Structures are given as structure tokens and as C-alpha cells.
Amino acid sequence: MVTKQLNDSPDEADLTRADSLAREIFSDVANKWALLIIESLGERTLRFSEVRSEVEGISHKMLTQNLRMLERNGLVERTVHPTVPPRVEYTLTEPGRALRATVEGMCDWTHRYFRHIEASRHRFDG
């Protein structure tokens, strides 16, 4: 999948380009903060400060960076209300919601196996 495919079919160039792009997107998205932000947004529309308090432990800077990145990739939509003080809201787009479905899967997995994992850690550490 994400690994580059080497073949000599006519559209080899397109394939490798698609793969390297896929890989790049994967690298963008497959990080802790991005996934937690996506998870926290869910079906809701949240303000910057609301996302910040939902995603526990994230710094101001990491939040803006990741929101920018997600916006660039078209996973979140950013709407600015020209009020004072400014009000900026974030929602998942359709692709964003699609990705969120898989993130849900990861979260469920975490809860299903955390006891197992905890036990394994103790075995390993001792």
C-alpha cells in the first residue's frame, strides 16, 4: 500500500507518484496530535479554544500547526466569524469524517486491549 511499488507498467510513473503522495499524506496524518484533534472534532463544530480543552495536553502552538495542516489537506474546514473578539470554528469535512471513522477504530482498540497491553508491559519490564 503505502510502500512504493516497482514495476514497469505503462503508468509506472503515476503509480509511484500516487504512492509517494499517499505516503506523504500518511506521514502528515499519522501523528498523535492530528489524530486526537480529528477524534475530538467528531460530528461537532468547535472553536479553537474548545478543541484546545478537548485535546488534553496539547499546546497552543501544536494545535494551530496541526489545524493548519489539516485544513491544508482538506480534512477540516475553518470558518472565521468577523466579530470582536474573533470567533474561529473548525469542522471535519467529508474526507475528515471518513478518516475519523478509522481513528474511532484505533480508540476502540485501545480500550479493548489496554489490560492486555498493560500485562505485556509488566512481563517485558520485569
Next chain:
Amino acid sequence: MVTKQLNDSPDEADLTRADSLAREIFSDVANKWALLIIESLGERTLRFSEVRSEVEGISHKMLTQNLRMLERNGLVERTVHPTVPPRVEYTLTEPGRALRATVEGMCDWTHRYFRHIEASRHRFDG
């Protein structure tokens, strides 16, 4: 889910402990290299060097570090064949395969939306 829950039920302590553990596991696992390694292993059993060539671009060091971490969490099983030269093989455990299912989802997502994402990037950058 991964966000800490604040309530005053009798087992509040267990809940927050479970949540912080879940979050810690999430932080371990939700990183590019770990997910790519899990994806590459699939149903197969691979040697260290084979994983290395499957996961394109990973360094020796990152591979060992992540394999160690995954082993510690009980997601991969490591078997050493006492031959010379040594032969070390890695397989996903049951929890590991369960997680892999969701990683598959992310990879599929990447392929389904990469054109959309590419377009969004161009819009954003220009």
C-alpha cells in the same frame, strides 16, 4: 474516549487511570513508523532485515526502537533462532492484528482521498 473523564463515580480513579493508560498507549502507537511496521507485517512473519526493506525509508535505529516498543506492548512477537548468523523473526500477535485492521482503514482512506487532498493542498498553497 482518549480524553480524560472527570466525574465523581465510585470508580473514578480507575476510570482516569484507564484513560491515561489508553492515552499513553495511543501515543506509543499513533506514530508513522509504528503504524507502517504493523502494516508491513500483515499476516506474514518477517525477519528484521525484511521489515527494514518493506518499510521504505526507515533507519536501522528507528526500526529496532519501534520493534522493541511494539514487543513491549505485546503487539509483535519476537522469536530468536539461535543460529549463526542469528535469525530474528517478527509476527503480529492477536492484538497486533486487531490494530492492523484499523491501520488498513487508514491506508485505504489515503488511497481513496489522495486526489482530493492533493487538490485541496494546491488551493491552500496558492
Next chain:
DNA sequence: CAGAATCCATAGCGATACTG
């Protein structure tokens, strides 16, 4: 309030060399 920009510490990571 949202966010851009700066400064600074430390963790991530690659390269290299060394062992069983």
C-alpha cells in the same frame, strides 16, 4: 480570542562504529 513570531531546551533521528 485566534494566531504569528521569537527563543530555547530536549527529543528524534541518522550515521557510524562495535559486539555476539
Next chain:
DNA sequence: CAGTATCGCTATGGATTCTG
């Protein structure tokens, strides 16, 4: 071949300050 250890650089990420 697999794994550990060391060095050194860069990127990451936190704290802080400044703006509309």
C-alpha cells in the same frame, strides 16, 4: 545478521510575547 552504543545535528515542541 541483529542489536547496542555513541556522537552530533535537526526538528519538535513548550513558554512567552505581540498583534488585529
